[in-house]
Amino acid sequence: MRHVLTIAWKDLRSELRTKESINAAAAFSMVILVLFSFVLDISGDAREFGGGLLWLVFAFAGALVLNRSFAREQSNDCLDALVASPLPGWALFLGKALANFALLAVVELIALPVFGILFNADWLRFPGWIALTCALATWGMTVIGTMFSALTVNLRLRELMLPVLVYPMLIPVLMAAMQLTSALLSGTGITGDDWVWVKLLIGFDIIFTSLSLALIDVILVN
Amino acid sequence: MKTKILMAMALFSGLYLVRNLYVILLQLPDEAAQGAIYRIMYFHVPGWITSFSAYFLAAVASIYYLVKRDSRADEFAVALTEVGTIFTMLGLGTGMVWARIIWGVWWVWDPRLTWAFICFLIYAGYLLLRKTIDEPGQRARIAAVVSLFAFVSVVITYKSIDWWRTQHPGAVLSFRTGGEQRMDPAMEHMLFQNWFALTAFAGVIMMLRLGQERMQRELDALRRYTHNL
Numbered sequence: 001m002r003h004v005l006t007i008a009w010k011d012l013r014s015e016l017r018t019k020e021s022i023n024a025a026a027a028f029s030m031v032i033l034v035l036f037s038f039v040l041d042i043s044g045d046a047r048e049f050g051g052g053l054l055w056l057v058f059a060f061a062g063a064l065v066l067n068r069s070f071a072r073e074q075s076n077d078c079l080d081a082l083v084a085s086p087l088p089g090w091a092l093f094l095g096k097a098l099a100n101f102a103l104l105a106v107v108e109l110i111a112l113p114v115f116g117i118l119f120n121a122d123w124l125r126f127p128g129w130i131a132l133t134c135a136l137a138t139w140g141m142t143v144i145g146t147m148f149s150a151l152t153v154n155l156r157l158r159e160l161m162l163p164v165l166v167y168p169m170l171i172p173v174l175m176a177a178m179q180l181t182s183a184l185l186s187g188t189g190i191t192g193d194d195w196v197w198v199k200l201l202i203g204f205d206i207i208f209t210s211l212s213l214a215l216i217d218v219i220l221v222n
Numbered sequence: 223m224k225t226k227i228l229m230a231m232a233l234f235s236g237l238y239l240v241r242n243l244y245v246i247l248l249q250l251p252d253e254a255a256q257g258a259i260y261r262i263m264y265f266h267v268p269g270w271i272t273s274f275s276a277y278f279l280a281a282v283a284s285i286y287y288l289v290k291r292d293s294r295a296d297e298f299a300v301a302l303t304e305v306g307t308i309f310t311m312l313g314l315g316t317g318m319v320w321a322r323i324i325w326g327v328w329w330v331w332d333p334r335l336t337w338a339f340i341c342f343l344i345y346a347g348y349l350l351l352r353k354t355i356d357e358p359g360q361r362a363r364i365a366a367v368v369s370l371f372a373f374v375s376v377v378i379t380y381k382s383i384d385w386w387r388t389q390h391p392g393a394v395l396s397f398r399t400g401g402e403q404r405m406d407p408a409m410e411h412m413l414f415q416n417w418f419a420l421t422a423f424a425g426v427i428m429m430l431r432l433g434q435e436r437m438q439r440e441l442d443a444l445r446r447y448t449h450n451l
Contacts, residue, residue, distance in 0.1 A: 156356075160354070164351075165351060168340055169372075171340050172340070196385055215370065218363055219363065
């Protein structure tokens with residue numbers, strides 16, 4: 001566990017010093033929000049499409065953070081050094097995932113109020129549920145994103161392959177998060193039909209976290 | 223010898239499919255509610271089962287590769303996944319034709335259909351990914367991991383008619399309804415026969431693809447060898 005925190009803290013510190021991906025992701029999420037406001041007719045409120053819109057923004061902005069996760073270790077062969085260090089592979093993965101989760105959470109905390117103002121959405125009706133949905137879905141995104149960032153880090157066509165692979169894998173999480181957020185925004189809360197999405201999110205997180213932890217060594221070590 | 227067995231299998235599955243077509247088109251009656259178009263089910267359902275079986279075997283081959291590092295397992299995985307993807311396309315295509323007649327639209331964003339489409343996208347991504355990696359060992363490793371991730375989508379697609387309320391017809395085959403007969407025994411029997419024929423056909427094209435893959439690897443190895451001279 002100590003190793004995990006070391007890696008997470010290392011990633012967060014290097015991000016805090018440069019603020020490269022977080023600035024880019026926050027700015028990019030604003031750009032998408034504004035673009036969407038032109039596409040959609042937002043005369044009333046965000047009840048119908050709010051959830052979908054929000055998670056598309058997070059998915060696109062989040063990809064900026066996640067893609068960099070392993071790619072940033074390429075300069076000066078840092079990745080080789082990390083793999084050669086006494087850290088177990090799963091600790092490296094979990095540390096990176098935790099750091100990414102924190103970064104995505106920051107981006108979401110910036111985007112949520114802005115979204116609320118621009119699209120007239122009330123986030124505070126079910127604060128607990130919103131927080132839970134965000135946490136579960138963000139962790140799912142983080143795990144897939146970090147894993148595929150590791151998978152593609154040495155590929156020739158990394159920038160091309162990453163979105164082609166990551167977005168289809170993310171559809172389940174995004175779909176569930178969109179449905180739940182829309183239900184919460186519309187004021188009905190989580191009713192009988194929505195539970196399947198909560199279960200899907202939990203199942204997705206458990207399955208892919210364990211798969212990633214089991215397989216990360218195969219990816220990193222030749 | 224091997225080619226002869228393959229030829230025999232190809233001939234058998236081809237003749238069997240023709241015979242099935244004859245029964246399906248000319249002997250079995252129209253279905254009471256849907257009319258003639260229901261016959262597409264004899265290809266739609268077995269097509270999907272074949273496709274998912276291929277993905278399942280590809281996942282097994284991938285696990286085997288990761289454990290034993292045997293490149294033959296990787297050859298199987300790629301051949302099986304390609305055949306599976308072809309049958310996924312067959313399943314999506316036949317489903318769309320059926321939907322156009324029965325529902326009046328080619329496509330609806332219903333859970334089962336959406337998951338099936340996601341499945342297709344993920345496996346298409348897998349095949350694309352294989353093309354972008356040149357080093358065989360690295361390609362096999364990364365592809366095996368992606369194959370395991372992708373298989374989760376197959377499980378969800380298979381179970382989606384139970385988990386969500388969907389427009390797609392629910393389970394009708396007796397092994398999924400717990401023995402309850404929801405369809406005429408003669409029709410179900412025919413469906414199983416066509417499943418067998420399609421699986422035999424899938425086996426034949428899988429073996430052909432496997433042969434190509436082996437040839438390709440040999441060529442790549444020779445090319446590397448001459449390059450190093």
